[in-house]
Amino acid sequence: MTVELKTTYLGLELKSPIVASPSPLTGNVDSAAKLDQAGVGAIVLPSLFEEEILAEDSELNRSLDQGTNSFAESLDYFPALQSVEGVGDQYLANLETIKKRVSVPVIASLNAASTGGWIKYAKRIQDAGADALELNLYRVAADPARSAADLEANDVELVAAVRAAVGIPLAVKLSPYYTAIAGFAAQVVKGGANGLVLFNRFYQPDLDLDTLEVANRIELSAPWELRLPLRWTAILRPQLGKGVSLAATSGIRSGTDALKVLMVGADVAMITSEILRKGPDHVRTVETEMRAWMTEHEYVSVEQLRGSASRAAVADPSAFERGNYFQTIRSWSGSAE
Ligand SMILES: Cc1cc2nc3c(=O)[nH]c(=O)nc-3n(C[C@H](O)[C@H](O)[C@H](O)COP(=O)(O)O)c2cc1C
Numbered sequence: 001m002t003v004e005l006k007t008t009y010l011g012l013e014l015k016s017p018i019v020a021s022p023s024p025l026t027g028n029v030d031s032a033a034k035l036d037q038a039g040v041g042a043i044v045l046p047s048l049f050e051e052e053i054l055a056e057d058s059e060l061n062r063s064l065d066q067g068t069n070s071f072a073e074s075l076d077y078f079p080a081l082q083s084v085e086g087v088g089d090q091y092l093a094n095l096e097t098i099k100k101r102v103s104v105p106v107i108a109s110l111n112a113a114s115t116g117g118w119i120k121y122a123k124r125i126q127d128a129g130a131d132a133l134e135l136n137l138y139r140v141a142a143d144p145a146r147s148a149a150d151l152e153a154n155d156v157e158l159v160a161a162v163r164a165a166v167g168i169p170l171a172v173k174l175s176p177y178y179t180a181i182a183g184f185a186a187q188v189v190k191g192g193a194n195g196l197v198l199f200n201r202f203y204q205p206d207l208d209l210d211t212l213e214v215a216n217r218i219e220l221s222a223p224w225e226l227r228l229p230l231r232w233t234a235i236l237r238p239q240l241g242k243g244v245s246l247a248a249t250s251g252i253r254s255g256t257d258a259l260k261v262l263m264v265g266a267d268v269a270m271i272t273s274e275i276l277r278k279g280p281d282h283v284r285t286v287e288t289e290m291r292a293w294m295t296e297h298e299y300v301s302v303e304q305l306r307g308s309a310s311r312a313a314v315a316d317p318s319a320f321e322r323g324n325y326f327q328t329i330r331s332w333s334g335s336a337e
């Protein structure tokens with residue numbers, strides 16, 4: 001029996017539901033090509049950060065101002081400035097190169113916290129050939145003067161501004177820390193998102209006791225992190241309906257992990273940490289495991305199994321989830337010594 005792995009994500013036909021989520025590997029032409037050969041359905045590039053674009057723009061303005069003040073013939077400066085390749089230009093050039101090199105859709109990523117002039121980059125990304133855009137909403141809500149409602153309205157406005165700038169499919173990578181995530185997810189979709197990526201992983205800074213400085217160390221994910229996207233994919237799938245794409249990211253390492261998120265309704269399973277640990281060829285292992293499990297359990301396609309275990313049948317998901325919590329707490333069977 002042949003097993004069909006193809007799926008649809010953001011309106012794109014993908015040959016596999018295994019997607020390489022943003023990491024240094026997806027931003028490198030050679031490793032992106034290896035991921036393609038290993039069988040990924042799509043590649044999401046590392047994010048271009050709002051701060052990088054703003055820093056570049058202010059640097060450009062400073063240079064222009066300096067030129068204007070010092071020399072009457074300041075227009076002579078334009079050709080020189082245009083030849084300076086900034087972070088944004090490098091990103092676009094890299095996107096074009098990777099696009100030419102791989103056979104699968106390439107999704108670009110913007111990381112942002114506020115609306116602003118930098119949004120023009122969404123359009124530039126589209127013009128450079130991205131098949132879709134992932135907007136990574138990342139903020140730490142540490143301002144005591146700003147309410148949850150205020151911050152959420154700001155985020156929806158940002159999604160709408162990016163939506164207005166581009167016609168390509170738009171996914172929004174969410175933080176798991178919104179208070180009422182189901183309501184917020186619905187607003188993001190209303191704001192123009194074609195899909196949601198569950199979830200952004202926040203990296204908590206450490207403290208170096210010798211230097212008393214903040215130590216930023218990136219940790220690869222652990223298997224238990226899969227539980228959060230698994231739960232929320234199951235809850236959101238029936239609420240958002242089939243027209244909205246869902247991607248699960250965090251803690252997916254194996255074929256069985258990928259099958260779990262697809263079963264609860266994800267369209268794609270994204271992997272970063274395990275590919276960083278084991279290399280691009282790990283994608284082949286994941287897909288082989290998926291095929292073997294599906295054959296054994298008589299599933300002929302991802303389409304057939306997708307969503308078969310979502311919360312659609314449960315009238316009140318919040319009561320269901322509280323019941324789960326209660327039973328989980330009571331499930332501890334170790335010793336209390
Ligand atoms: C080294 C590294 C770099 C990453 N860079 C980005 C990035 O630029 N943009 C982004 O949205 N996510 C980024 N991520 C997050 C991953 O795309 C992914 O969502 C997260 O690691 C959870 O998936 P995993 O458990 O498979 O690692 C990065 C993760 C790692 C480990």
